[in-house]
Amino acid sequence: MAESMHFDHGTFVTDHIDIEGYSAATVSSATTAAQSGVLNEGVYDLWCTADTYVKVAPTANDVTSGTGYLLRANNTVPFIVRTNSRIGCIMSTATGTLSYHRVR
Numbered sequence: 001m002a003e004s005m006h007f008d009h010g011t012f013v014t015d016h017i018d019i020e021g022y023s024a025a026t027v028s029s030a031t032t033a034a035q036s037g038v039l040n041e042g043v044y045d046l047w048c049t050a051d052t053y054v055k056v057a058p059t060a061n062d063v064t065s066g067t068g069y070l071l072r073a074n075n076t077v078p079f080i081v082r083t084n085s086r087i088g089c090i091m092s093t094a095t096g097t098l099s100y101h102r103v104r
Contacts, residue, residue: 017045017103017104018104019101019102019103022042022101022102022103023101024099024100024101025099025100025101026097026098026099026100027087027088027089027097027098027100028095028096028097028098029052029089029090029091029095029096029097029098030091030094030095030096031090031091031093032090033060033061033062033063033088033089034061034088034089034090035059035060035061035063035086035087035088036086036087036088037086038084038085038086039081039085039087039102040081040083040102041082041083041085042080042081042102042104043078043079043080043081043102043103043104044078044080044081044087044101044102044103045076045077045078045079045100045101045103046071046076046077046078046079046087046098046099046100047071047074047076047077047098047099047100048071048073048074048089048091048096048097048098048099049073049074049096049097050091050092050093050094050095050096051071051072051073051091051092051093052068052070052071052073052089052090052091052092052096052098053065053067053068053069053070053071053089053090053091054068054069054070054071054079054087054088054089054098055067055068055069055088055089056079056080056081056082056085056086056087056088057085057086057088058084058085058086059086059088060085060086060087060088061086062088063088063089063090064090065090065092068088068089068090070092071089071098073096078103079100081102087100
């Protein structure tokens, strides 16, 4: 469900992001899974430098090509992260970096 906001000047905005107070971070991986630290609940944009399988869970370093969501290189996709979850990743063929930034 898309969020929407009304502003005093009459503009109607949907699918907005809110990055104030949030920093981007990375997880470096290769053909061995890696995971982020525990994250706060929110919506995070994820992008990567190589095709990557992604998992969001309290323990996410067990992600595989069979259990992860395939995030293609150079694409940004929003993911919901729940309280005390982590973002896990494993690259499909190469070393790369998964970046994430909380946007809501």
